[in-house]
Amino acid sequence: YWAAASRGGEVRLWREAGRTLHKVWQAHSANVSALAFSPDGNTLASGGWENTLKLWDVESCTLLWECWQTGAILAVAFSPDGRLLASGGFDTLIQLWNIHNGTNIQTLAGQGDTVYSLAFSPDGELLVSGHSDGSICLWEPETPELSTYVQRLSAHTLWVAGLAFAPDGTQFASASLDGTIKLWDRERLDCLHTFSDHKDRVLRVVWSPDGRSLASCSFDQTIRLWDVEESRSRAVLQGHTALIYLLAFTPDSRTLLSGSDDGTLRVWDVDRGQSLRIMGGYTVSLFGINWSPDGTQIASGGTDTLVTIWDVASSTSPRVLRGHRWVVQGVAWSPDGKFLASAGYDNSIRLWDTTTGVCLQVLQDPEGTDTLFQDVAWSPDGRLLAAGSYPRGVQVWEIATRTCLWVGQKQPTLIRRVAWSLDGTWLAGGSDDGSVYVWDGRDGTQQQRLEGHQGAIMSVAWSPEGTRLASAGSGRESGELFVWDVQSGKRVQTLVGHSGLVSEVVWNPREELLVSGGSDGKLRWWNIESGACLRVQQRHQGTVHSLKVTTSGSLLASCGDDGIIHIWDLHSGDHLQTLRRDRPYERLNITGIRGLSQAQNASLRALGAFEETSVSV
Known part of the structure; x- marks a missing residue:
């Protein structure tokens, strides 16, 4: 399954490598700012600007449980074993939730600044959080008596908007609105390298499952692929016409997904650096x-x-x-x-x-x-x-x-x-x-x-x-x-x-x-x-x-x-x-077209298409 969310609270779910739209539903009543699949792929967590955290069953898209925080939720992350869900946002707190029933297990506090990003280490022993003051905090969620961070890094000069661990857990990467991506040694907490090739603020960073590449996206409307071993930019992916705020690798590391404020999702070939497919939408709220x-x-x-x-x-x-x-x-x-x-x-x-x-x-x-x-x-x-x-x-x-x-x-x-x-x-x-x-x-x-x-x-x-x-x-x-x-x-x-x-x-x-x-x-x-x-x-x-x-x-x-x-x-x-201004498929007649699923039909109608209705006299 692939998932994407909108500023209007809508979540869309695709199957078959994004070729079939499976379900579209109103998950939140405000902007969905955080989205994550559980490690087994059976559940989907979403966080919204109306202060709610929700867990969904992927196959049926039914709501399993819902919890509240005292501020908008900006980041969510599952522990590798799938037992815990971490969330954070404007209230500066990091909450740990029991994935099975939604009960709050622990509240991590003390950093004092908005939580913009979260990531668990692959072994689950470490949780890192990125904050509005440019700092990164390190936590040990498996140590219940510790409710404050064990280490704090003065990492960036602006928000740390993205965090990602290498698959082997030895390094993690941070992306910031100061325009840089930094690589960190997990044990020594040294900054190993700083990438600064983006021409504007950087919003996200993700590590490929094979550990060879990093991908980052920016306000400059580009995606950059980085060779970690050689510490260099190896490709610039261009095509989006607005800021890019979502990135995800497929499990085989060969394909990258991106979401943008231009209303489209793009599918990229990582090796060739080319756009394979554009999945259109209409997100002008x-x-x-x-x-x-x-x-x-x-x-x-x-x-x-x-x-x-x-x-x-x-x-x-x-x-x-x-x-x-x-x-x-x-x-x-x-x-x-x-x-x-x-x-x-x-x-x-x-x-x-x-x-x-x-x-x-x-x-x-x-x-x-x-x-x-x-x-x-x-x-x-x-x-x-x-x-x-x-x-x-x-x-x-x-x-x-x-x-x-x-x-x-x-x-x-x-x-x-x-x-x-x-x-x-x-x-x-x-x-x-x-x-x-x-x-x-x-x-x-x-x-x-x-x-x-x-x-x-x-x-x-x-x-x-x-x-x-x-x-x-x-x-x-x-x-x-x-x-x-x-x-x-x-x-x-x-x-x-x-x-x-x-x-x-x-x-x-x-x-x-x-x-x-x-x-x-x-x-x-x-x-x-x-x-x-x-x-x-x-x-x-x-x-x-x-x-x-x-x-x-x-x-x-x-x-x-x-x-x-x-x-x-x-x-x-x-x-x-x-x-209203014209949508992409304004006045397109789809009457009688066969093979469309209910979700695809609804999506086309939302983009301006229509079906004629016969009236019996």
Whole structure:
């Protein structure tokens, strides 16, 4: 079996060396950032950004068990004997799980930084972890009394995003966002060699099962094959058109698989350095949308690194703004409509002239080179720009001077959404630790911390009068949607109805009405006073990531994993319009085609193909 996962939480499984799509299912309600087969190949572990770790039966694709951590899970690794599963992520902890029943056996702590990579030695005696500060920690998981690392290496200057042991266990390799791959002697812990031929950040490194080669992938859109014995690059594999984030060798070491943000999986011949096959997909998810102040245009950003401006009343093609080098998570129009801000994973907030489409300024974290910006929001007077980010939480800039005024958190924190009160006095943000924070917008003084969510906060929204906050997130059994009185810090309403993650919430500026979006693709309208769900609408396939209301309060726009923008009448809930760019197989008629499995048919339809249906009269 081969497996691949998407930012929208979908997992795909192939059999027969990738020639037959076996199963496609919604494994998580957010980005799947970690995936690993057990040594016997019978189970598959997946970790998601909604803080969940799941174990699946490969043949049936049924869920065997599910566990939670207090932050997004970024790395998973099986012990060689298949008894243990290690996981780590934003909460800085490494958890060891019993593979049979999902019970937590041990918590490894003490390194204090986000866990980006994990790898067991072939004999199972050593576990190595890579961290956001560039360090590598070594653990002995078979020694239960040791819950802290036995050795810590100052290995790199930025995140250690990839780790891999040689098959004989004598060496291990590390890959970092500092652009290097390093080889380490396991016993002496000496750095044997540093490879620095990549021209940008390196995300993954894998060792071939025969021990002869290393493969690495980078933001430079290339894969490099390294001869370990001769300590040199022996081949550069080119073909992907976006950053590459997944690599895996087949057991015979002759074939390499790669996954990219360009929406494709590629199969490579290792000896010849050639692409054998391209397995297409369509992974352009939209994470952020925003209305222009006059309600005539919509800006969007997503996984394709592009900022797109749509003219709602026109059939002309949308304008595309290029400049970001990684995922665009949030977009926001300035109150006067002259500027558009976009937030990206590439440690940049770009300010665009909305008339010319020219990028006027790039704002970056003044104290970090690897900050992931999640969201942006202008203060009502247009003087300040707030951003949710990782690892420094919320950051606020003064636009006139282009300077960062204050930062909300000293410890590593993920703030996914930020929102200003209507008068611009307070700024709210939802954190991965399950808390809603409220700061003084002028100087960052924390005014309130609202606690009660069981999982990560995905969205926050102020009431029109500025005394209440709505927050949306994930719980252990279902999604959570709360309304808070900000002054007292008390929860005044719990809105129940979402079965999965509540990913977004927006307040109607004209009446006591909330609209929420979930991982099930549904939008729900709520009466806040009674807590009643007034209506449910579904047009999206996959998670709804953003909801925005026009200044007039008449129209609602939604976007999500399916890359589609839907426009709704906010009051009646009627669907009015659909905006989307063409997919690879848009308008391809597959009616009557034989030999397609159910999974292949569903995949083609997701890429734009259609089947004609006959209607009996």
